[in-house]
Amino acid sequence: MATPAAAAAAASLGFYLWVRQWQQCGYAGVLDLPVPLETHARTESPPTTWSETLYLFREAVRYMYQETLGRWHAIDLFFGLAYLSRRLTDEYPAADIAATGQPIIVKQLSAADAQQLLVQLQHVRRYMLYCQGLRHHKPDMQRKHWQEHLGLVAEDILWHNPTAGLLRPAYVIVKDRPTQSIILCVRGTHSRPDMFTSLTGAVKPHHAVSPGGVVLGFSHLGMLAAARWLMKATRDTLIKALDSNQGYQLKIVGHSMGGGTAAMLTMMLRDKVSELSTATAWAIACPACMTLQLAGSCAPFVTTLIHGTDIVPTFSSGAVDNLRQEVNQSSWFAEFQTDIKQRLTSNFTSTLRGLRIGAAGTAQWTQRNIIRTAATGITYAMHVQQTGWA
Secondary structure: OHHHHHHHHHHHHHHHHHHHHHHHHHHOOOOOOOOOOOOOOOOOOOOOOHHHHHHHHHHHHHHHHHHOOOOOOHHHHHHHHHHHOOOOOOOOOOHHHHHOOOOOOHHHOOHHHHHHHHHHHHHHHHHHHHHHHOOOOOHHHHHHHHHHHHOOOHHHEEEEEOOOEOOEOOEEEEEEOOOOEEEEEEOOOOOHHHHHHHHOOOEEEEEEEEOOEEEEEEEEHHHHHHHHHHHHHHHHHHHHHHHHOOOOEEEEEEEOHHHHHHHHHHHHHHHHOHHHOOOEEEEEOOOOOEOHHHHHHOOOOEEEEOOOOOHHHHOOHHHHHHHHHHHHHOOHHHHHHHHHHHHHHHHHHHHHHHHHHHHHHHHHHHHHHHHHHHHHHHHHHHHHHHHHHO
C-alpha cells in the first residue's frame, strides 16, 4: 500500500503545483480557457523507473482534469447533462454505427454460408471465454476456468502473464486445438494498473502500412504503448509457436482496452514482423482508440464485436465534444427554471390542500366532540328542568 500511496501523493503534489503555475499566468477566472499543453509528452513506452512512474501518474491526473473540468463549466457538467438526459429521442443511439454496417439475414443465407457463420460464432465464443478467464485474480483460477470451459490442458498454455502493470496488460498465449489457432489474448480494464492504461488517453501519432501506402493518424497513447510492449514481449514466442504448429493461424484477441491493444498490436506485427504478417484480430467491445483513417486501414484483418449500444465502443473524445457543444447550445437553463416553478407550484398547492383538509378535519372534530356534546348536555338539562316543574 505504501508504493501506490506515495505515487498518488506525488502525483497530487505535481498537479497542485501545475495548477498554481497555470493560475499565476493570468488564466484564472477566464471562461474561454487557453489550449492546454500536451500531456504525456515524454511517454512512449511503459515506465521503468520511479521518476517515469510518477511522471505517468501526474500526467494522467492532468489529462483527466483537462478533459473534464478543464473543458466543461461545472454548472453545465452537473445540471446541463442531467436535464439534457431527460429528453426523449427517436434516433437509435448507435444509428451512425449501424448505418455503416451490413445486416445479415440468416434466412437468406445459403446452407454453406450459414454453417460458416455458425462456426465463426463458435470461435468467437471461445475467444470470449479466454478473455473472461483472464479476469480472475489468481493464476490458478484463470487456468481452472480455461480447463473447465474450454478443455485447455496445461501444455497448451505457451506463455502466461496473469498480472498487469502500468501500460503492461495481462495476457496469455495458448494453442487452441479446436480452432487450429495460436491465440494471444489481452485482458481489458480490470485492475488499478489497467485503469491507468485506459486513462492514459492522450493521443500520439501513429501510422500503418496498407496496400495503398502509408496511413497517418493518431492513437490512444495507453493502448499504443501497451501494444508496443506486447510486441517486444511476445514476438519470439509467437514465431516459435507458429513454426512448431504448421497450419495454425495467429489470432490476437482482446476485450475492451485489450481489444484496442489487440488491434494496434496486429497492425504492428503485420507491418514489422514478416513471420507474423498473417495475424488477424478479434476486438470485443473495442473502444474508439484510433482515428478513422487508421481504423479503415486495418479493417481487412481486424474484426470488432459490439453488443447493442455498449458505452465502451460508442464512447470517444469526439462524442464528448459533440455532447459538450449540444449541452452548451441547449436550453437546459430554461427547462431548469420551468421545473423549479412547477415544483414550487406543486408544493404550494399540496400545502394549501393539506391546510384545507386539516381545517375541515378540525371542524369535524370540533363539531363531533364539542358542539354536539354541548348540545346534548343542554338538551338534557332542559329536560330535567321541565320535569322538575311538572
